[in-house]
Amino acid sequence: MSGLKLRGVRKSFGSVEVIRGIDLDIEPNEFVVFVGPSGCGKSTLLRMIAGLEGITEGELDIGGTRMNDVDPSKRGIAMVFQTYALYPHMSVRQNMGFALKFAGVAKDEIDRQVDEAARILELAPLMHRRPGELSGGQRQRVAIGRAIVRHPEVFLFDEPLSNLDAELRVHMRIEIARLHKELATTIIYVTHDQVEAMTLADKIVVMRDGSVAQVGSPLTLYDDPDNLFVAGFIGSPKMNFLKGVVAESGADVRLPEYGDQIIPLHDSVARPAAGTDVTVGIRPEQFEPDGRTKLDLKIEMIEHLGGETYVYASHNDGEVITVAARDARAVKPGQNFVARFNPTSVLLFGTDGNRIR
Amino acid sequence: MNFMIVRRAAVYLSLSIATFISIFPFYWMVVGATNESRDIVTGKSTIGTNLVANFQNLLAQVDLAQVFWNSAVVAIAATVLTLAVSSLAGYGFEIFRSRVRERIFQILLLLLSIPFAALMVPLFVMISRAHLSNTFTAVILPTVASIFIIFYFRQATKAFPGELRDAARVDGLKEWQIFLYVYLPSMRSTYAAATIIVFMTSWNNYLWPLIVLQTEDKKTITLVISSLTSAYTPDFGVILLSTVLATLPTLIIFFVLQRQFVQGMLGSVK
CATH class of the missing domain: 3.40.50.300 (P-loop containing nucleotide triphosphate hydrolases)
Incomplete structure (x- = not known):
């Protein structure tokens, strides 16, 4: 061969x-x-x-x-x-x-x-x-x-x-x-x-x-x-991308479109300069009920696949976020929805599209 | 509802008229072949009893076997050569990319608009200078590279999947082998349709054979029918019988290849 x-x-x-x-x-x-x-x-x-x-x-x-x-x-x-x-x-x-x-x-x-x-x-x-x-x-x-x-x-x-x-x-x-x-x-x-x-x-x-x-x-x-x-x-549904800015401390990323929610940067990640624009990537299946960071969203659409439910929701009619939720059979479009995730599971990308490692 | 019925009736009526216009000349030709000349002149349009006599008269005037042989040789050779040359050209025009391909093809299409009347004198001069006059080669040669058939094959080749050619290349076939072993059998219906078109055109060709064929032993069926009509007292029974006989080969070919002809005209790859 x-x-x-x-x-x-x-x-x-x-x-x-x-x-x-x-x-x-x-x-x-x-x-x-x-x-x-x-x-x-x-x-x-x-x-x-x-x-x-x-x-x-x-x-x-x-x-x-x-x-x-x-x-x-x-x-x-x-x-x-x-x-x-x-x-x-x-x-x-x-x-x-x-x-x-x-x-x-x-x-x-x-x-x-x-x-x-x-x-x-x-x-x-x-x-x-x-x-x-x-x-x-x-x-x-x-x-x-x-x-x-x-x-x-x-x-x-x-x-x-x-x-x-x-x-x-x-x-x-x-x-x-x-x-x-x-x-x-x-x-x-x-x-x-x-x-x-x-x-x-x-x-x-x-x-x-x-x-x-x-x-x-x-x-x-x-x-x-x-x-x-x-x-x-890679990944279906595709990864969510949220706009973020490196906070003045340099140790956190703020999410201005989501009420300035804070994501602490992982120790192993390079620290971009304060004020740098970044993209925060989080997969739909990485949202979890006991996550430390929360996004307040409003549900736009729901897809029930039987075993799993995909919730499509946005904050103030902004970017639509896809959340894979296991226990979301009862939710309905128009309802408020809190999506939680752990900061350790997110990926950071610079303005050039490359990963910040 | 009434409007629908009237519309349908109008459609059937116009179709019936068109069918009658198409079929009546053929019917009249067949019936005429069985009647005496004077019955035909008076407009008799029922089957007569003079078929055998007409046939004997025709045989007395024409060496029928020789004439059919001549027409068959010309039509078959022209069909085989035209399909070989023009299908290769059509295939090549579609398959091989080239900067000048479209320009050359446009020039070819432009040449289609030149009437044969404008070409026949220079063609005759060329044939004479090549010492080919009064030969079957002279009749066949100018028809071999048919622009219409090249165009037809180029259009049909658009339906030939490029991946078939790729698969054949991976299987180790050279370009000529792809044409011979993959393209040609895949395009059977296209070839069948082209066979009917070229055979009919060649079999019915009158003007060019009239110009280049001079002696009786070379004459084709169309020339012989024409000479029968130009007699001092034409025998319409004999003329119509010879016309029926001349129509038979094209009819047979059409009926044999009818199914493929329809597929070929629709451009399918089978």
Whole structure:
């Protein structure tokens, strides 16, 4: 199994730079997820790794070999596309064996490998059907099967679940996780769905405007984001951001929009100068009934999810704060609501968007 | 309610008139082929008993097998070559990015507006200088790069998913293999529709074969029908029978490819 190294990788279309110098190490057998909003360049980066887009500048290394100018079929990769990209005129068996046929593999060997992939993916009863006769989930399994038979060093998945309904997406997510264990191979997976990223990845690469915003394990990104973008992108519902000012003592942050509530700065946090504007980040699930700091809010909307309730509330019609409340079944829109949290759980960000550590 | 009924009646009436206008000439042609010339002139529009006699007369005047062979060779060769060249061009125009692509395509579309009458003299001079006059090559060659068919294939290629091409590249196919093994079979209905259009155009082509084909042994069915009509006393029964026979191949092709033709005109990838 191969790892990948990207060094200073850039991509331009004419004068527009879409990938702006990516440095990244991916270990063998690692499940890496590229995540980010639409247009951040994650799919372009994946296509550059696949060889479907050229690399304008920088080095791409797969399994210790420079791959910048190598044909896609010779990079040791296999790709699963968002729209499945199954050949519509071929049966499932023909689709899965097509690459091997072109590689000159003997028919018996193709049949053996296709049957093996069909067994892993439970596709055996569908082998003679055409893609048009399959459901979305079945098509996606065939697309994965087509990738498996090539025995690639690296699997590339380009938003493979985004065309499936919610239930099937959860099912296929578990399937892909199982496959990663069974095949023990490197996987690079692109998605804009951060739940997929959090549940599947060993390592998440958060991308923004063609650059890497942060790389880390799912929980590292959740607990310890480097900047406002990552803090806001990872986690659902997203983190609340409150405007704050460092108090004159330098040891506290005031929240002017919330009646000058005081948040004492943690000892381990760097102390910005008094009067500095900061952003205070707190996740909806970090509000707790016995928290020391309180925000007086008015409820605007409520979402009951059964096990949990999300309360959307604001202070004096200001920024809407999302609070995950376990015992809030009785609350109603228009009511006053006190949200409490412990100052130790908040994160501080400077005016440049970077974390104050 | 009354308004709805009147509107529906008006729609059915206009559709019935349109259907009658479309079908009657065909009906009249088939009926005429079974009647004597003088019955046709007097306007008889029921099935007659002169079909066999008309057929014998036609065979006496025309080497039917030779004429059909000539038309078939021209139409089949033109269809195969036009589809090969024009579909490749349409595919290329849509798939490959280039700065000058749109400009070249606009020039091609502009060329569509030049009438054939303006082209036939220079074309004839070119064919003569190439010593190709009175050959099937002369009939076929100018039709091979059809701007309309290039345009049609370019539009149809827009429905060809880019990810299929990407998947084929990852599977190790070269560009020509992608065209041959992925694009071509995926676009069957587009090819079927284009086959009907090109075959019908080529089979029914009259003016250009009239200019470049001179000897009797090379003449196509349209030229022969035309020569039958220009006789001193034209036999309308024979003329209409030859017209029926000339219509049969295009009808057969249309009915065989009808389903794909409709899909192809709708632009689906199957």
